[in-house]
Amino acid sequence: MTYNEAKDKFIQTWGALGTTWGINKAMAQIQALLFISTEALTMEEIMDELQISRGNASMNLRQLMDWGIVFKESKRGERKEYFTTEKDVQELARQIAKERSRREIKPVIKVLKELSDIKKDGSAKNDEFIKQTKSLYELAETADTMLEKMVNHKQNWITKSIFKMIK
Amino acid sequence: MTYNEAKDKFIQTWGALGTTWGINKAMAQIQALLFISTEALTMEEIMDELQISRGNASMNLRQLMDWGIVFKESKRGERKEYFTTEKDVQELARQIAKERSRREIKPVIKVLKELSDIKKDGSAKNDEFIKQTKSLYELAETADTMLEKMVNHKQNWITKSIFKMIK
DNA sequence: TATATATTTCAATAATTTCTGAAACTTTAA
DNA sequence: TTAAAGTTTCAGAAATTATTGAAATATATA
Numbered sequence: 001m002t003y004n005e006a007k008d009k010f011i012q013t014w015g016a017l018g019t020t021w022g023i024n025k026a027m028a029q030i031q032a033l034l035f036i037s038t039e040a041l042t043m044e045e046i047m048d049e050l051q052i053s054r055g056n057a058s059m060n061l062r063q064l065m066d067w068g069i070v071f072k073e074s075k076r077g078e079r080k081e082y083f084t085t086e087k088d089v090q091e092l093a094r095q096i097a098k099e100r101s102r103r104e105i106k107p108v109i110k111v112l113k114e115l116s117d118i119k120k121d122g123s124a125k126n127d128e129f130i131k132q133t134k135s136l137y138e139l140a141e142t143a144d145t146m147l148e149k150m151v152n153h154k155q156n157w158i159t160k161s162i163f164k165m166i167k
Numbered sequence: 168m169t170y171n172e173a174k175d176k177f178i179q180t181w182g183a184l185g186t187t188w189g190i191n192k193a194m195a196q197i198q199a200l201l202f203i204s205t206e207a208l209t210m211e212e213i214m215d216e217l218q219i220s221r222g223n224a225s226m227n228l229r230q231l232m233d234w235g236i237v238f239k240e241s242k243r244g245e246r247k248e249y250f251t252t253e254k255d256v257q258e259l260a261r262q263i264a265k266e267r268s269r270r271e272i273k274p275v276i277k278v279l280k281e282l283s284d285i286k287k288d289g290s291a292k293n294d295e296f297i298k299q300t301k302s303l304y305e306l307a308e309t310a311d312t313m314l315e316k317m318v319n320h321k322q323n324w325i326t327k328s329i330f331k332m333i334k
Numbered sequence: 335t336a337t338a339t340a341t342t343t344c345a346a347t348a349a350t351t352t353c354t355g356a357a358a359c360t361t362t363a364a
Numbered sequence: 365t366t367a368a369a370g371t372t373t374c375a376g377a378a379a380t381t382a383t384t385g386a387a388a389t390a391t392a393t394a
Contacts, residue, residue, distance in 0.1 A: 002285075003288070003290075003292070003293050003296065006296065007296060009278065009282060010300060013278050013279075017271065019189070020189045020271050021188060021189050022186070022187045022188050022189040024381080024382065026382075026383080035303075036292075036295060036296045036299050037292075037295070038291050038292050038295045042340095043340080043341075044340095052383075052384090053383060053384045053385065054384085054386095055342080055344085055384060055385065056382080056383050056384070058341060058342055058343085059343085059382095059383090062342085079338095079339060079340065079391080080339080080340060080341090081340080081341080087299070089302045089303055089305075089306045090306070093306060093310075104188070108180060111176065111177075111180050112180075114168075115176060115177055118169075118170065118173045121170070123170075124205050125170070125203075125204075125205050126170050128203060128205045129170065129173065129174060129177075129203045132202055132203050132254070133203070135256045136202075136256055138256075139257070139260060143260075191351080191352065192352085193353080209370095210370080210371075211370095219354090220353060220354045220355065221354085221355075222353070222354060222355065222356090222373075222374085223352080223353050223354070225371060225372055225373085226352095226353090246361080246362065246363090246368095246369060246370065247369075247370060247371090248370080248371080
C-alpha cells in the first residue's frame with residue numbers, strides 16, 4: 001500500500017466511523033486529514049484534498065474549533081489562516097469525552113433526575129418507572145463521573161489505570 | 168408532572184439521545200418504552216404507544232433483538248408475540264458496549280493496524296502518518312480492551328472500580 | 335479610501351436515512 | 365386444507381441531514 005492509498009483509506013475510515021457515532025463525515029475527515037498532516041493547512045488545501053465546498057469546509061472547521069480539537073494559526077506575513085488539530089491522542093480523547101459529556105450526557109442526567117423524582121402513587125407502573133429511571137440515572141452519573149476523572153487527569157491515565165481498574 | 172407526562176418525556180429524551188449517538192429514534196424509543204413497562208408488550212401496543220407504523224416497529228424490534236437487548240416472549244395459548252427488554256442497566260450497558268465494540272471499534276482497529284504498518288520511506292509525511300496512526304491504534308486497542316474487561320465482568324463493576332481506577 | 339483576498343452565512347439543492355403501508359409470507363387452529 | 369391472525373419485507377414517500385455556491389461580510393494592504 002502506497003502512502004497515498006493509506007492516507008485515503010485512513011480518511012475514509014475515520015469519516016465512516018464518525019458517521020456511525022453521530023458525527024458528520026466531512027467533520028471527521030477534516031480532523032483526520034489534519035491529524036496526519038505535518039504542517040497546518042489552509043482552507044483551500046482542505047477543500048482540495050477532500051473535494052468539499054468552501055461553505056462545507058468553513059462550517060465544519062468552525063464546529064471542530066467549537067469542540068476544542070482544531071485550532072487556527074496565523075503565519076506572519078500571510079493573509080490566510082492555517083488550521084491544525086490536537087496531535088496528542090490522549091488529549092484528543094479527553095477533549096472529545098469532555099464535550100460529549102457537557103453537551104449530551106449531562107443534560108440527559110438532569111432530565112433523568114427530574115423524572116425519577118415524580119411522586120409515588122403506589123401503582124405498579126409508577127413504581128417501575130421510578131425504579132428504572134433511577135437506576136439509569138445512577139449508571140449515567142457514575143459513568144459520567146468516571147469520564148470526568150479521565151478528562152481532568154492530565155497524564156496518560158489510560159495505560160496506567162487499565163489493569164488497576166478491574167482487578 | 169404526571170406519570171404520563173414523565174413517561175412521554177423519558178421516551179422523547181431517550182430517542183433524542185440515541186439520535187446524537189447514531190441510533191435511530193424509533194429504535195431508542197421502543198427500547199425506552201419496554202424499559203419502563205411492567206409487562207411485555209405486543210407489536211400492536213408498541214405501534215400504538217409510539218404512533219409508528221407496523222413496518223417500522225417490526226424492523227426496529229428485529230434490530231434491537233440483533234443487538235441482544237430485546238427479547239421475544241410467547242405466552243401459552245396466545246398467538247401473538249410479546250417483547251421485553253433487558254431490565255438491568257448494568258447488563259444493558261454491557262451488551263451495548265459489546266456490540267459497538269464488535270461492529271464498529273474492532274474493524275477500525277484492524278484497519279489502523281494495517282495502516283500503521285506501511286513501510287517507512289524516510290519522508291516526513293510518511294513518518295508522521297505512521298506515528299499518528301500507530302498512536303491512534305494503541306489508544307483504540309487499550310480502550311477496547313478496557314471495554315472488553317467491563318463486558319466480561321458480570322458483577323456491577325462500575326460502582327466498584329470507579330474510585331480504584333484513577334487513584 | 336479603494337481594492338484584493340479570505341471567510342462566513344444561508345437559501346436552495348442533494349444525499350441519506352427513516353418511515354409507511356400494503357403485499358407476501360408464516361404460523362396456528364379449526 | 366382453508367381461514368384467520370400475526371409478522372416481515374420492501375418499493376416508494378417523507379423527513380432529516382449534509383452540502384453547495386454565491387452573496388454578504390470581514391480583513392489586510394497599497
